[in-house]
Amino acid sequence: MTCHAEKGKIVFEHMTESTMLTDLRPLVFSIAYRMLGSVVEAEDIAQETLLRAHRELADGTQIASPKAYMTAIATRLSIDHLRSARVRREAYVGPWLPEPLLTRAGADPSVDLPADAELADDLSMAFLLVLERLTPVERAVFLLREAFDYTFAEIAEVVDKSPDNCRQIAARARRHVIAEKPRFEPSAAARESLAKRFLTAAQEGDMEGLVAMLADDAVFTGDGGGKATAFPAPVIGAEKIAHALRAIFRQAAVADGITVTLTEVNGMPGWIAREGDGRVIVVMALDILDDHVLGVRSIVNPDKLGHLGPVSDRARR
Structure with a gap:
């Protein structure tokens, strides 16, 4: 595999498009779903992210880090969508709950299933409702750090803030979440x-x-x-x-x-x-x-x- 620099971007030549689609779509969907609490909207975000990746591929080049690129696009799209969704949520009739996600193995091939019961907590409806009380940027920073284990330097690139600022945002969001985080039967x-x-x-x-x-x-x-x-x-x-x-x-x-x-x-x-x-x-x-x-x-x-x-x-x- 060879690489070269293009407009400030490192680009690899021989990474297949199918690898990007197959390997990264579950991650993109998982980020968007946790951000939005909507399966349909998360699928739309995932599709738009992939379309943007296709446009990058159209000139015959590949992005150096498809994961970083697609995480950034999906998160930014989710933040924008959340900001507009808050207006709709205020006019929603009755209590609002996330769209249900059937997480039994094999129920939905697009779902990035948690590896164990403890990680399943960050998919629970109760937990997603706690995240609703965070601002869109707080939610993005918290999830990328806590659920997906990104570094603050990586998160800073996604949300266009400094690593120190992201660290402060994450600490503030964590305090809110810990104060209200639901507890579940561990078994x-x-x-x-x-x-x-x-x-x-x-x-x-x-x-x-x-x-x-x-x-x-x-x-x-x-x-x-x-x-x-x-x-x-x-x-x-x-x-x-x-x-x-x-x-x-x-x-x-x-x-x-x-x-x-x-x-x-x-x-x-x-x-x-x-x-x-x-x-x-x-x-x-x-x-x-x-x-x-x-x-x-x-x-x-x-x-x-x-x-x-x-x-x-x-x-x-």
Whole structure:
């Protein structure tokens, strides 16, 4: 492989385009998803990043570090998108939740799956909601440092700030995140076991069992986006949530052909409900700690389910 300098850029001659596309698309998607909390928008960012790389390749040259180049483009695009998205979020109807990402191995080839349960925490809905409270630049610096292990010198190139400034931004963001970071049951097996028991109790209408598994101050959050039936505000408390779940599953029980399948949602236990023909109705994710469910997050907004396949009209308003 040979290289030469071009307009301040080191360029390699014989790196294949397919290597860039195959090896770096999951990384680009992962950065964009953690920044935006949207699968569809992250895919758009990944596609735009690849298109820009294609334009660089059009003159027959290759970028010295495709990873650095594509990380920078994806992060900058995500920052710009976040700034415009904040206006839309203010007008959002009801609670806003990230788009669900099915993280079970093989569920989505574009997903850069975490290697272990601890890393899965940075994909959880609870954690992404904590990141929502950071500014776009704080979010970018924090994620590149903490989730992707970039140096401050590398991050400085991406966000156009000095390494010392990035170090200060990261420290400030870390303080915010540590103060609010959710805690989860560390054992994946324990989480999955409780999720199975919790789903069974919900399907059977077992109020006593549900209340016993829910933390006293548990929170149920539904995201319908004004386009599907959902609770307009979070439901708080074990008994209230148990009643809500029993009502939801009672409605599902009298409908024909609905199937509920346990899965992994954003690295945490959850389930997906589908019509008999496979159309998606709802995705729910659980936050679990110390053998109790701390949170139930329900996404029924059809705009946030389309990446999982055709969406049912059952929950639409």
